[in-house]
Amino acid sequence: MTSILHTTRRTQGNGAYRAADIGRQVAVYGWVQAYRHHGGVVFVDVRDRTGFVQIRCESDRAAVHALALSLRPEWVVAATGKVISRGANVNPKIPTGEVEVEVDGLEVLSEAQTPPFEIKDGVHANDDLRLQYRYLDLRRPELNRNFAARSQVTQLTRKYFIDNGFLELETPILTKSTPEGARDYLVPSRIHPGQFYALPQSPQQFKQLFMMAGMDRYMQICRCFRDEDLRADRQPEFTQLDLELSFATREELYELMEGYVAFVWKQFLGVEVPLPLRRMTYAEAMDNYGCDKPDLRFGLPLTDLTETLRGQTEFRPFVAALEAGGLVKALAIADGAAFSRKDLDVTFPQEAAAHGAKGVAWARIAAAGEWSGPVAKSLSPELRAALQDRLGAAEGALVLFVADKPAVANAALARLRLVVGERLNLLDKNRWAFLWVTDFPMFEYDEAEGRWAAMHHPFTSPRPDHLERLERDPGAVLAQAYDLVLNGTELGGGSIRIHQSDVQAKVFRLLGLSDDQIRAKFGFFVDALQYGTPPHGGIAFGLDRMMMLLVGADSLRDVIAFPKTARATCLMSEAPCTVEPKQLAELHIAAAN
The missing domain is CATH 2.40.50.140 (Nucleic acid-binding proteins)
Known part of the structure; x- marks a missing residue:
């Protein structure tokens, strides 16, 4: 037949x-x-x-x-x-x-064996089982649609940037380890015993070298690798839209990327994205929302009550925090009745404790300015009125207070704000709240190591008006760095780069690198800076995260074809795995135990 x-x-x-x-x-x-x-x-x-x-x-x-x-x-x-x-x-x-x-x-x-789970949407099989039989899981219509969508968005991405004069160029996968960020994945060299390549965490230095080479506008959809502890929004290998362009200002980059998201959202979703996108400095984001990637689909800003409370209350947690140089911030919720005593005594403290907070104080505002709750009796009527005015809170409101170090208070309240927003159904899945977060600090102080660390990476340029602060007051230097945030998720981050060799040397030294260390880690890059480097800048976009938002997926696993588990393993192929002793001998290395 x-x-x-x-x-x-x-x-x-x-x-x-x-x-x-x-x-x-x-x-x-x-x-x-x-x-x-x-x-x-x-x-x-x-x-x-x-x-x-x-x-x-x-x-x-x-x-x-x-x-x-x-x-x-x-x-x-x-x-x-x-x-x-x-x-x-x-x-x-x-x-x-x-x-x-x-x-x-x-x-x-x-013919086929009986599958370990039904191949259709709405079947909630065990996650590990789905990953073990990923080739079956991928047959499900939902995942089929996700990957067809990913292919479409990738094609739209290439079209937009090629039409805007970019060259699609490739950078090396086997490169040099420069352990300044997350841990590198290392690849032993057979030809050079005892020496290792690293898989790239980002093509950062190579894309800058393209600018030094006169390529003018570079784009790449590339794979990146980071050996770090995994979270719901992290994978050890991920896909990045990588861009760099010469003779560009921040404004030009904002305009370029705003055009890109407007193009993709219009072509893929039929949604018009109003331009220009909203902007907010890092300082404003931290002050008002407690984090550098606020979800602006809803309000609920935080309020700093430090100066209003200083010297005006005997409430011990507030006094202790202020005496230690901390602050008191609060979140006022108009619909306070939506939250139970269990929320106040269990849910909110547990959420805050996960971010290091010692507790969450609270107060309910009743008629005629009357307050109830643990904080109320420690506040005079005059102070309550002042706080209520500062918070913009009316009758029926619930106020959550966190008193701690600034970083802890901000992180705890940022989390509580999201918990409250979710409970009140304020996270509209049909709303797209884009935001540029700008003017990040150039450095942050690493208490454990007793030195300054780059907040983004060491190639980020300081603002021109802050150059003179580099040696005098590093903590006050703001960078020409920017993140694009969507609905509380960081879509991408970038910066204008350092293009003067003397400024780059100063930054390396501020980060605690000796001249010998600079030469060993970045010698080729430092040399290249001395041969006529154009001003340049760029951005890296997380394609996986963007796809997760575009298709409404709950996890990166639903937009990455063969993802890893939270332990960085592939349950299907059983990677990582042991290898033959002969292979190890060829590499001149030995396996532990």
Whole structure:
């Protein structure tokens, strides 16, 4: 018997059949999604990545009918026949519901074992099981749609930047370790015993070298690797949209990237993004929202009550924090009745404690300025009135207070703000709140190591008006750095880069690097800076995170084809794994135990 595969090409995607196809002779290929036997007729849903179409196997075609009766889920089949109307049996719930294929030829191309879980949306199998059988999980329509969407957005991305004069260029995967950020993934060299390559955490230095080489505008959709502790929004390997351009100011970069997100959102979602995007300095974000990536789909700003309370209360947690140089900040919630005593005594303190806070004080505001709660009795009527005015709080409000070090108070209240926003259903999934966060500090002090560390990376340029502060007051230097935030998620971050060799040397030294260390780690880069470097800047966009938001996924795992677990393992391929002793010997290394 001649195979259908060798004689008849697939007509179209299974999800594309419509009433206009009625009467066509077609060939359908795909996986058995479901089958039903009714009154001598076998109905089979045949699925591919475009959707599924129902095929109809009548008993008057004995061979076809007998084969159809033997089919099982996930068998791969080919069928030929004519598209007919379903008549009164139209299914309006599916795109192909007006038609079916009356089969005159049927062939099993591949049988399948019983899958460990059903291949359909809405089946909540164990996460580890899904990752172990990822090739089956990827057959689910939801994930099929996600990766078709990812392909579309990748194509839109290339089009936008190529149309804007960018060259798509590649940077090395095997490169040099410069452990200034997260831990590197190291690759031992067989040819050079005892020496190692590193997988790139970012193509940072190479994209800057492209600018020094006169390439003018560079783009790349690249893989990056970081050996760090994983979170819900982190993977050890991820995809980044990487950009760099010469002779650019911050304003030019803002305009370029705003055009990009407006283009993608319009083409992919049909959504108009109002431009220009909102901007907020790092200091404003921390002061008002407690974090550098605030979700602006809702309000609930934080209020600093430090000076209002200083010397005016005997409430011990407030006094202790202020005496230690800390602050008192608060979150006022107009709809205080939405939160129970359990929230106040258990939920809120637990959330705050996860960010280092010792506790959460609270007060409810009743009629005529009366307050209740642990804080109330330590506040005079005059102080309550002053606080209420400062908070803009009215009758019925609930006020949450955190008194601690600035970093702890901000982090705890930023988390509580999100918890409250979620509880009050303020996180509108159909709203896109873009924000540029600008003017980051250039450095942050590492108490454990007793030295300054770069807040972004050591190639970020200080603001021109802050150059003279570099040696005099590093903590006061602001960088020409910027992050693009969407709905509380950092989409991308970038900066104008240092293009003067003397400024770069000063920054390296401020970070505690000796001249010998600078030469050993960055010698080639420092040399390149001395051969005529144009002013330049760039940005890196997390493509995985952007896709997660665009398709409404809950996890990065739903937009990365073969993700790792929280322990950085691949349950499907069982990586990482041990290797043969011979391989280790060739690399001149030995495995522990």
